[in-house]
Amino acid sequence: MGVWIRRVLIGLVGLVVLVVIAGAVFVASFDANKYKGVAIDWMKTHKQRTLVIDGPIELSIFPRLAMKVSKVTLSEAAKADNFAAIDSAGLAVDVLPLLHGEVVVGRIEAKGVRVTYLRDAKGKSNIDDLLTPDEAPKTETASKPVRFDVSGIELADVKATVRDDKSGTNGQVLLAKFKSGRLANRVEAPVDLDLQFDFKQPALKGNLTGETRLTLDMDTQSASLKKMNLGFKGDAPGLSGVDVALKGDVAWDGTKKSVNAQDLSVKLSGHTGALKHDGTTLSIERFAFEPDAQKLDLRKLVAAVKASQAGQPITLDLEWPELAVAGKSLSGSAFSGKLSRGGDMPLSAKFKSTAPSGSFDAVNLPGFEAQVESASPQRKLAGTLRSDLVIKPQPGSLALDKLDLQAKVEEPGLQPLALNIRGNALASAQKSSWNIAGQLNDNKFATEGSAVLAGNTPQINAKANFDSLDLNKLLTKEKTPNKPAAGNADVPVDLSGLRAVNAQVSVVAGRFAFEQYKVNDARIQATLDGGMLRITELQGKAWGGQLNATAFADARASRIAIKGAATGVDVNALVKDVAAKDWIEGNGRVSFDLDSAGRSVNELRSRLQGSAALQLRDGAVKGINLAKSLRQAKAALSMKQDASQKASQTEKTDFSELSASFQINDGVARSKDLDMKSPFLRLGGEGAIDVGKGRIDYVARATVASTAKGQDGAELAALKGLTIPVRLTGPFEALDWKIEWSAIATQAATKQLEDKLSEKLGLKPAAGAASGAASKPTAADALKKGLKGLFK
Known part of the structure; x- marks a missing residue:
């Protein structure tokens, strides 16, 4: 028996030796490069892609099945365009675990990888064919689950280009370095990475670097990052030139859909919107959020904002020791903080709340109070804001209920203001809204609306109703209204602010005042979309009459247009307010349809287009008294000399009716239909008003209609029936009136001869x-x- 046992053992040993020798010979003689063509043909036949392997293939079998490839490219499906390229890559898999249906990857290495991901608006991508498995023969043999286990990953210079029309993503991500220890289910592995982003949409450009310890739970689709020491430098949506440092532990539970953070700290420098941060910090000892179980746990939240806005320093300190919520149960402590802004007009505020109450659905912080103060030579402010705060974790909103704001503002040269507001407001990541009413001194007002701040451009819908809105009492006057710029200085016009927001606005004011403009029963309806402002209703009682107009402004083309009419108005008051000129008196109608484009006041004037018209009664043209000037007819005709005089505000020519229309092109308004009537004169005329250059060249033709009555009628008998040219020329500030006697001297002599002959006959x-x-x-x-x- 022992002999047979010995013989069997000898045979087994010999068999093992033979297998080892055969394996060694197979490995030594195996040439994987002979199978390049098989892989290339398979890819061409099954995926319609072109595979190119210009480098050698290295293969080893035991104790690990390992393969290395280099200089590999793969085309797009049915196209010659490159989909992916690899400078070099290697993969090693342990052989023995494969016999048990497990995959234990020894290492993964790759360098110089380029891949392009494309997806159209319908969701079709350029990797759909690679993700679709080929049909395999069905087998009833149950397979064991594959165990994920990688002893290490080392990647360098891996770049992915992404253009996803469905999600709007467009850009590149470069994994400059990624190195990890063993990655396996529920095994903690060190990770070191250097990730670079360059995206046009969303606007993301920067570098994420650092190290952490990663744990993956494949059974629950969970992951945790411990001992994070990560940093990001660059630009992101809402951020520019930032330097962010993140430390602590964060875990995601895929089963509970919960987040858990421990000893988390963030430090920020750079710009967030209009704020420039210089060492802003946030720390949380513990934060846990489990929405399905309605749990929220917050411990020792401390925020310290150190920033500046337009060069003015801003600080914010906030402390919230504890908040614990579990369904209908809630406990915690009050929070407190302070806010300050420096500069020429400093501001300070202290705020606090009482202990919270409520539930997970609504965390109530009753008795919130903020004391605001500001003291400077330019302004003094003191106010108190009280409200009940309500925090709703889902969908994430903050409500201000029973809002009560009382404030007093004092500024030199302005009437002291007392503000009293009551109402409600709601703020969330998706939408904010308000409904408030109050008083500004003795003037009541109410406003309601909503604002959507998400997206590239905020959207605002607002309505407001004021008993009286006097902006002259609210705004500091920086210059005297209508005061011209010194010399030939131009004033820039910037409409870029219209791009900052989209809006629908409705404003009603019983009385409205801004600088020299005063309007009663004012109504404004306006929309603002993509930098285009459309005022569809602009009406009110002004200058003793009624104003009705529409207006348009386009920030992209720097274009402004206005169309409307002022009926039954005092034209002297209108011209004084709009043009700061005192040229004409009377009551009636002024209509206009004007359009211009430019980036300065002078440019807008020189490009003015459109039309205007006026119909007036019982007024006067200021600057000359034609009746008084025509009394000198006898002497002027005998000398045959023109008579010139400067416009004088003490002189005027009365009229009972006046009408004229103007066609405006390139800043020049031309009129051919002047018709002015008075008891003794009739005037027609034509000429041009150059708005861009501020000059007038106009010829009025005066005819004496009656000499029995009116201004100095008895002195005008010699001119009855004659047409006298009166030329108005010069800059707006120094107009010249010239009666062209030389043009009518012969006409007057002929008329005198005809009169004498008629008398003799x-x-x-x-x-x-x-x-x-x-x-x-x-x-x-x-x-x-x-x-x-x-x-x-």
Whole structure:
């Protein structure tokens, strides 16, 4: 028996030796490069992709099945474009665990990898064919679950280009370095990474570096990061030029959909919106959030914001020792903090709450109070804000119930303001809203609306109603209204602020005042979308009449347009307010349809287009008294010289009716239909008003209509029936009036001769002759008498 046992053992040993020798010979003689063609053909046949392997294939079998490849490229499906390229890559798998249905990867290495991911708007991507497995013969043999176990990963220079039209993602991510220890289920592994982002959409460009210890739980799809020491430098949506340092422990539970953080700290420098941070910090001893179980646990939250805005320092300190919520049960402590802003107009505030109550659905912080103070030579402010705060973790919102704000503001040169507001407000990541009412001094107001701050441009819908809105009492005057710029200095016009927000706004004010403009029963309806402001309703009572208009402004083209009419207005008050000129008096209608584009006031004036018209009654044109000037007709006609005079505000020419229309092109308004009437004069005319250059060149043609009444009528008999040119020229600030007597001297002499001849012929009664039917001569007597007179 022992002999047979010995023989069997000898045979087994010999068999093992033979297998080892055969394996050694197989490994030594195996050439994996002979199978390149098989892989290339398979990829071409099954995936319609072109696989190129320009480098050698290295293969080892025991104790690990290991393979290395280099200089590999793979095309897009049915295209010659490159989908992926690899400079070098290696993979090693332990052989013995494979016999038990387990995968134990010894290492994964890759360097110089380039891959492109594309997805269209319908969701079709360029990797769909690679993710779809080929059909395999069905087998009823149950397979064991694969055990994930990788002893190490080392990646360098791995770049992915992503263009996803469905999600709007477009950019590149470069994994400059990724090195890990053993990655296996529920095994903690060290990780060291250097990840770079360069995305156009979303706007993300920067570098994430650092180290942590990663644990994966494949059974629950969970992960945890311990001893994080990560940093990000760059730009992200809402962030620019930031340097963020993150430390602590964070865990995600895939089964509970919960987050758990321990000893978490964040330090931030750089810009967030309009704030520039310089060492802002946030620390949390513990934070746990489990929405399905309605649990929230917060311990020792401390925030310290150190920032500046427009060069003004801003600090915020907040402490919240404890908050614990579990369903309907809630306990915790009050929070407190302070806020300050420095600069020429400093501001300080202290705030606090009482102990919280409520439940997971609504955490109540009653009795919130903030005391605000500001003291500077420019402004003094003191106020108190009280409200009940309600925090709703889902969907994540903050409500201010029973809001009560009382404040007093004092500024030099302005009436002291007392503000009293009551109402409610709600703020969340998706949408904010408000509904408040109050008083500003003795003036009541109410406003309601909503704001969506998510996305690239905030969206605001708001309504407001004021008994009286006097902005002159609210805004500090920086300059005198309508005061011209010194010399030829131009004033820039910047409409870029219209791009900052999209809005629908409705404003009603019983009385409205801004600088020199005063409007009663004012109503404004406006929309703002993509930098385009459309005022669909602009009406009110102004200048003693009614204003109705619409307006448009486009920030992209720097264009402004306004169309409307002012009816029954005092035109003198209107022109003084709008143009700061005192040229004309009267009441009536002014209509306008104006359009211009430019980035300065002078440019807007020089590009003005459109039309305007006015119809007035019972007024006067200021600058000249035509009746007074025409009294000098006899002397002026004899000398045949034009008479010039500077416009004077003490002189004016009355009219009973006046109308004119203007066509405006490139800043020049031209008129051909002036029609002005008075008891003794009729005026027509034409000319141009150059708005861009601030000059006038206009010729009025005056005709004496009656000499019996009106201003100095008896002195105008010699001009009755004549048309006298009156030229108005010069800059707006120094107009010249010129009566062109030389143009009518011959006309006047001819008229005098005709009048004398008619008188001699008896066709016209002599001056001072009695009138009446009894003294009227016959035609024959008149002719006889006239001829006699001619030949004396």
